Amino acid sequence: MSPHRPPDATRPHPDGRLEGAVERLFAYHAELLLRWPRRFALGVGVVTLLLFAGMGRLTVDVRLNAFVVKDNPDYLAFHHLRERFDNDELLLVVIRPPAGVALLDPAMIASLGAVHDAATALESVAWVSSLARARHLVLGDDAISFERWIPAGGVGEAKATVLADPQVRGRLAGRDGESLILRLGLRDSDSPTLVTDLHRLLSRHLPPGSHWATVGTPVIKQELRRALLHDVRLLVPAASAGSFLLLALGLGSLRRAVAPLATALLASGWTLGIMGWVGAPLTVVSAIAPALILVLALTDAVHVTVAVHRDGVRAALLRIGPACVWTSATTAAGFLGLAFMGIPALVATGVWMAIGVTLGFFHAMVALPLLLHLPAAGNPLVERASNGRLPRCGRPWLLVAIAVVFLGLLLPGIGRLDAETDMVRYFPADGALRVGYRDAEAALGGSIPLSVMVERRDGGTVLDEATLGDVVRLRDALKEQPQIASLTALPDLLATLRGEGNGVVGEAEGAQLLLLADLAGGSGPARTFIDPDHRATRLLLLLPELSSARMVEVARGVKAIAERLLGDDYRVTVAGTALHEARMMNLVSQGLKRGMAAALAVIGLLFWALMGSWRWGLAAILPNLLPVGGVLGIMGWTGLHLDFSTAMIGTVALGLAVDDTIHLNLSFRHARGRGMEVNAAIEEAVCTSGVAVKLSTWVLVGGFALLALSTFAPTRHFGLLTCVCLSLALVADIWLFPALVLLLERNEPPAVD
DSSP states (O other), X not given: OOTTSOTTSOOOSSOOHHXXXXXXXXXXXXXXXXXXXXXXXXHHHHHHHHHHHHGGGOOBOOOGGGGOOTTOXXXXXXXXXXXXXXXXXXXXXXXXXXXXXXXXXXXXHHHHHHHXXXXXXXXXXXXXXXXXXXXXXXXXXXXXXXXXXXXXXXXXXXXXXXXXXXXXXXXXXXXXXSOEEEEEEEXXXXXXXXXXXXXXXXXXXXXXXXXXXXXXXXXHHHHHHHHHHHHHHHHHHHHHXXXXXXXXXXXXXXXXXXXXXXXXXXXHHHHHHHHHHHTOOBOTTGGGHHHHHHHHHHHHHHHHXXXXXXXXXXXXXXXXXXXXXXHHHHHHHHHHGGGGGOOHHHHHHHHHHHHHHHHHHHHHHTHHHHHHTSGGGOSOOOOOOOOOTTTTOSOHHHHHHHHHHHHHHHGGGGGGOOBOOOGGGGSOTTSHHHHHHHHHHXXXXXXXXXXXXXXXXXXXXXXXXXXXXXXXXXHHHHHTOTTOOEEEOHHHHHHHHHTSSOSOOOHHHHHHHHHHHHHHTOSSOGGGTBOTTSSEEEEEEEEOOXXXXXXXXXXXXXXXXXXXXXXXXXXXXXXXXXXXXXXXXXXXXXXXXXXXXXXXXXXXXXXXXXXXXXXXXXXHHHHXXXXXHHHHHHHHHHTOOBOTXXXXXXXXHHHHHHHHHHHHHHHHHHHHHBTOOHHHHHHHHHHHHHHHHHHHHHHHHHHHHGGGGOSSHHHHHHHHHHHHHHHHHHHIIXXXXXXXXXXXXXXXXXXXX
16 A cells, blocks of 8 residues: 555555455355356256246236325325215216217116116125116105106206206216216225226117216226236336347347346346235336336346456456445445335335345346356457546546536426326326316316315214204305315205205204115215214315315315314314325325435445545545436426326436446546556546446436336336436446546555555
């Protein structure tokens, strides 16, 4: 070591005990691998067969349970409403008659009635409401009778009469007067066959030429399931083919590209096999895991492949192995940062991605050297020399200043980031799902259900005149809010059953009316609006398509109005599936900051352990803030929202960006340890590790770019944003990192081991 500085001043060369122990470990590993290659190959083959069998047990889960934080107050309120009522979801079917058929044509109404009756028998359906089975309760002097809501007479006259009724228009018939509405209350919205079974009934019973659009959470879940299965089946083969072509182009032959690609496929397959055997499903977030793990596993594989073709297996493992330990650790740390977001689905995704990265490292150190050791591995790889133009640049401050200005322009965009959970917007604008929701918006004015539950704090019944009067005042106040498309409450049902008044009745009469309505299959099932004990009632609102932030704002306003009008005598709960999703997304936004901070702290500690000083650790991590801050700033300035996929971009990008920095830094330190001057050491690092750094980056960019083939918008955005991040990381590693090195070591003599 040079006598001009203390032993631990900067340590830009491999003289630490930890690094020495790692190198000895890899020397022993290389010796065992080359001594018993068949035993290692047999072991890898047996485990592969066992784990690949587990892939057949994989399932796809699009339920909200994976995103639920059980002790969150918003979830507890949502769960409280579900416990009170037999149903918590609303499925709407907007039906338009064939051309030339009147809306209230008897044959059309009969067909609607057949669908109504058949839908009632579906297992997940709690109740069905439609104009075909709607009845008026008529109280005579000495008899009680029920009459059809559709009056006798001509079709045109009946239509005018029905649409004039505020309890029909916008609820059982479209506001445009051109559609009929089938409303289904669901006790279970997670049934994978519900929408398919319902569509089968509609096709069977409605007249030919009828058009219908189905909206509700079950429809979104079905489309999500299709999109995720499409991605799993398409993206892994596409990523494999694209990566293979890029590898062949970079390595100079198709034969050389086979081994690293096979290694990456093993890492992805092993991870999926473990998930299958332990019963971990693919969720909305983790569906990209197979393609993502495959592409990530190629990073270490590329470095090992280049080193083996250049130096042979033993020397390559000694040289590249320690660097791969650090790169795998930092990438895994980036994914484990998702554990701090607090959302179970993101936590699980982070853990499985970290496992996949670890398996990728294992196969790069075991399976790949075995494959490259075969005679068919190819001739030695000849690297093109670097021109060294950057290392000899005399203006490192200029490069640092450009990076600072770039970040200064983009970082304010981070403050513009907002969350989005409206899953309808995730699908193509001309797709059946989006078209159906637009039809529902036109017919009903809204398609997003929201419930307002009102309970008396003294535990009394809500079927008394005072309580019903308070509910009427709340209903009238909420109807004045422009963002509420339609609203139905218990007094509306009671008024309809009585045929007069505003629905404010006494307890005995109210209970009798509800009982009679249930017996008759009335126009609006009682359990929709009141719980079995008559201790809680709810108002059903329909909202237009809103952003997540706007949804939370509207719900907050609704609750404020209710609490102001009802006072302290009532407990008010505002809940709904869409609102629950929006509030969960707020937790994701908050967790993004925690995840980023945790990943940054862990990676910073790893850099300090690797470099041996805070100064060098800071110099190594600063270039990686450029791609992370840059991509988040670009999201903010371009209006891209945070969703369940893009919320991962910060922590994932940080874990990915540091990999190339580690390889270049270790190459530089080794060169300095051999006595090279700063410029020569940088040129040596760029000329050796830089080849694999560039190749691995472009393979990653190509792999992530293929996520654009997904039909699911969050997956597309995640892939394209990661491409931008990796491109910025390459620029930072090849230009900014050497500039920082020049500033730190310009006057330092070489340290010779």
